[in-house]
Amino acid sequence: MLDSLKILFHQGKQYIPDVTTTDVPGIFRGRPVISDAQVDETALVDLCPTGAISANPLSIDLGRCAFCAECMFACPQKISFTKDYHISANDRGALVVRAGDNRPIVVDPDKVRAEVKRLFGRSLKLREVSAGGDGSCEMELNATGNVNFDIGRFGISFVASPRHADGIVLTGPISENMADPFLDAYNAVPDPKILILAGTDAISGGIFDGSPALNRSVLDGLNVDLYVPGNPVHPLTFINGVLDMLQRKNR
Amino acid sequence: MQIKNGEAFDTSDIEVLSYPDFYGRVVELLAPETHHCLSYFAAPHAGSLRLYAFIAIDENAFIEALAADVATSDTLQAITAERPEMHVFERDIHEVFGIEFAGHPWLKPLRFPHNRLAGGSVYDYPFFNIESEEFHRVGVGPIHAGIIEPGHFRFICEGEKIHHLEIQLGWQHRGWENLMLSKKKMLQRAILAENIAGDTTVANATAFALAYEALAAADPNPTLTFERTLALEQERIAVHTGDLSAICTDIAYQLGNAVFGRLRTPMINFFQKWCGSRFAKSLIRPGYTNFHFTDALADDWQKTADAFEPHFREMADKMFDLPSVLSRIERTGVVSTETAVRIGLVGMAAKASGLARDVRATHPYLDYASLDLKPVVKNSGDVYARARVRYEEVLQSLANIRSLIAQKHEITETPKGDYLKLRPGKTVVSLVEGWRGVLCHVAQTSQEGQISTYKVVDPSVHNWMGLAMAVRGNGISDFPICNKSFDLSYCGHDL
Numbered sequence: 130m131l132d133s134l135k136i137l138f139h140q141g142k143q144y145i146p147d148v149t150t151t152d153v154p155g156i157f158r159g160r161p162v163i164s165d166a167q168v169d170e171t172a173l174v175d176l177c178p179t180g181a182i183s184a185n186p187l188s189i190d191l192g193r194c195a196f197c198a199e200c201m202f203a204c205p206q207k208i209s210f211t212k213d214y215h216i217s218a219n220d221r222g223a224l225v226v227r228a229g230d231n232r233p234i235v236v237d238p239d240k241v242r243a244e245v246k247r248l249f250g251r252s253l254k255l256r257e258v259s260a261g262g263d264g265s266c267e268m269e270l271n272a273t274g275n276v277n278f279d280i281g282r283f284g285i286s287f288v289a290s291p292r293h294a295d296g297i298v299l300t301g302p303i304s305e306n307m308a309d310p311f312l313d314a315y316n317a318v319p320d321p322k323i324l325i326l327a328g329t330d331a332i333s334g335g336i337f338d339g340s341p342a343l344n345r346s347v348l349d350g351l352n353v354d355l356y357v358p359g360n361p362v363h364p365l366t367f368i369n370g371v372l373d374m375l376q377r378k379n380r
Numbered sequence: 381m382q383i384k385n386g387e388a389f390d391t392s393d394i395e396v397l398s399y400p401d402f403y404g405r406v407v408e409l410l411a412p413e414t415h416h417c418l419s420y421f422a423a424p425h426a427g428s429l430r431l432y433a434f435i436a437i438d439e440n441a442f443i444e445a446l447a448a449d450v451a452t453s454d455t456l457q458a459i460t461a462e463r464p465e466m467h468v469f470e471r472d473i474h475e476v477f478g479i480e481f482a483g484h485p486w487l488k489p490l491r492f493p494h495n496r497l498a499g500g501s502v503y504d505y506p507f508f509n510i511e512s513e514e515f516h517r518v519g520v521g522p523i524h525a526g527i528i529e530p531g532h533f534r535f536i537c538e539g540e541k542i543h544h545l546e547i548q549l550g551w552q553h554r555g556w557e558n559l560m561l562s563k564k565k566m567l568q569r570a571i572l573a574e575n576i577a578g579d580t581t582v583a584n585a586t587a588f589a590l591a592y593e594a595l596a597a598a599d600p601n602p603t604l605t606f607e608r609t610l611a612l613e614q615e616r617i618a619v620h621t622g623d624l625s626a627i628c629t630d631i632a633y634q635l636g637n638a639v640f641g642r643l644r645t646p647m648i649n650f651f652q653k654w655c656g657s658r659f660a661k662s663l664i665r666p667g668y669t670n671f672h673f674t675d676a677l678a679d680d681w682q683k684t685a686d687a688f689e690p691h692f693r694e695m696a697d698k699m700f701d702l703p704s705v706l707s708r709i710e711r712t713g714v715v716s717t718e719t720a721v722r723i724g725l726v727g728m729a730a731k732a733s734g735l736a737r738d739v740r741a742t743h744p745y746l747d748y749a750s751l752d753l754k755p756v757v758k759n760s761g762d763v764y765a766r767a768r769v770r771y772e773e774v775l776q777s778l779a780n781i782r783s784l785i786a787q788k789h790e791i792t793e794t795p796k797g798d799y800l801k802l803r804p805g806k807t808v809v810s811l812v813e814g815w816r817g818v819l820c821h822v823a824q825t826s827q828e829g830q831i832s833t834y835k836v837v838d839p840s841v842h843n844w845m846g847l848a849m850a851v852r853g854n855g856i857s858d859f860p861i862c863n864k865s866f867d868l869s870y871c872g873h874d875l
């Protein structure tokens with residue numbers, strides 16, 4: 130017993146006191162900034178492995194970006210990535226960053242459904258479904274609940290059954306073989322419910338987009354409440370996106 | 381024909397046998413315990429099919445390559461009947477190309493790939509059943525209770541006791557191998573490789589890079605070699621530590637869960653410092669890297685490791701000394717050495733069952749020959765052994781990285797981008813030991829120098845059967861720790 134207490138004591142404080150403003154270590158790639166420099170835009174479009182870059186004006190769609198960094202190394206005077214991990218949005222179009230933009234990506238409060246804020250503002254239970262996810266987004270979603278990120282402090286947690294959940298978090302490019310199980314889980318969540326697409330694969334298919342083994346049509350007609358880009362999503366991107374969706378002012 | 385790990389050769393040099401000769405050779409080659417099948421697949425060839433088998437000869441550090449020409453309408457004698465470890469490969473060939481294997485115990489669907497000749501949907505899986513008043517069946521998944529990938533487990537139980545577990549996979553199938561052929565840019569392929577399985581990014585990206593460089597006859601760059609070796613060891617430290625946390629979760633040992641969980645954080649954050657991704661995505665590229673291991677990173681790693689190691693040891697010493705932990709993990713989920721050999725276990729699970737299968741030692745590549753690595757082997761084959769292998773391997777990997785850094789040399793720059801040209805008509809077998817076990821990437825080029833075949837065998841392909849064997853006779857409530865102790869990949873299997 131005493132050894133256990135000693136071990137506990139040796140860990141010190143591990144939690145991040147303010148998950149909305151904390152700095153991330155290293156050279157994390159979050160929101161890109163694209164300058165007005167004149168460059169060969171078609172070369173960048175051609176370079177991008179996932180078709181995330183468009184020309185004229187040069188733009189990066191974070192819903193398609195694999196965060197591979199190659200465009201930044203190819204053309205550092207044009208593209209850089211900041212460590213800003215606040216890159217979730219509820220409008221798919223808001224994930225497109227254009228040349229000259231240097232402003233935060235935000236969750237548009239006018240587009241958040243009134244019942245989402247009213248019902249889930251203080252307690253949100255989520256069911257995660259992986260549909261062809263490679264495990265990395267899944268590990269990062271698990272990490273949101275660990276002692277460092279501790280999403281539980283906001284009354285947000287992942288639960289085992291869709292019947293106990295207020296919404297689904299989907300990861301992966303949506304394999305054909307998981308399309309129906311995903312829909313079953315989604316339909317089992319009582320109304321009103323939310324849907325969060327977590328990770329580039331879930332948002333657009335990512336590098337897997339166009340594979341005949343996927344079935345992304347299951348998303349047709351479903352209301353998406355939040356897009357969380359990343360390859361994989363960073364826990365802080367997810368936590369902040371959800372807090373913003375819930376319009377948690379005091380956090 | 382005898383080949384070496386990571387060395388490209390002319391595909392036409394592989395002797396093409398008649399199927400009966402091929403069958404006889406494979407059965408004979410797989411007899412000793414030090415030989416195991418790395419990959420066995422069929423590829424379209426001149427309007428028909430060619431079978432390729434690659435068998436590891438561990439004691440001599442080479443790989444036996446064999447081929448045979450067959451027609452899709454053929455019924456072939458199943459190798460599985462003699463060598464059960466071949467069951468998955470024959471199921472794969474049957475599922476995609478329709479070849480029948482006579483004497484195979486049950487040619488069940490393997491992963492329901494989009495290009496399968498066999499019809500049926502993932503919902504039509506033919507489960508084994510026992511009709512009896514005494515037994516009941518328990519189905520779990522495809523969606524599991526936690527945040528993990530999908531797969532279906534079907535138990536046949538008598539009360540709490542598991543008699544039989546069948547694991548149905550394929551839910552995660554993304555059409556990876558076909559994408560690898562249809563995407564023509566090297567960068568797209570590198571990104572596909574690092575997205576095979578998110579917990580094995582470095583190992584898969586390295587296996588791909590080594591295969592690609594061998595096909596292009598690129599000279600090995602000592603800096604890339606050093607950095608990849610180091611990254612592989614770092615990936616092992618991070619995942620093993622996270623897995624120890626997860627094993628503690630599944631036995632409700634809260635302290636171990638929290639402490640190993642928080643110890644994993646600086647280890648994956650180190651990758652973020654190195655390349656911007658906690659999972660090392662973007663780090664490994666054929667022929668170059670955008671992220672060298674600088675002196676500043678070496679200093680940072682030393683500090684990170686010095687802070688990590690005493691806490692890791694303290695926690696592990698406590699865990700492996702606590703009766704309430706030991707009573708849950710000792711003699712739970714046992715795979716005997718004999719079973720491990722028969723089903724072809726690899727990697728961490730094989731080492732826990734007394735088999736020293738680790739290609740870092742047996743088929744060395746990168747800087748492994750200079751590390752002179754001795755595989756960590758345990759004999760009890762239980763959850764304890766699989767946890768203990770992880771613990772000791774974390775310490776071993778820390779020591780490996782320390783000795784790599786001590787030999788660190790000046791950075792040798794490489795050209796960047798897609799400058800490698802693949803040579804036509806070549807084959808390469810690229811083996812890399814991931815934290816879970818051996819990854820086998822086999823790549824072939826066409827006469828035009830395009831990639832014509834790319835086959836990946838994740839260690840999970842061999843080891844899922846190990847989990848099914850491990851849980852027999854155990855209480856169903858011990859399934860989660862058995863499962864976690866293997867921690868197999870769904871997406872790596874389903875591709």
Ligand code: SF4
Nearest residue numbers: 177194195197198200
């Ligand atoms: S970082 Fe994103 S936008 Fe840039 S090349 Fe890679 S995938 Fe494309």
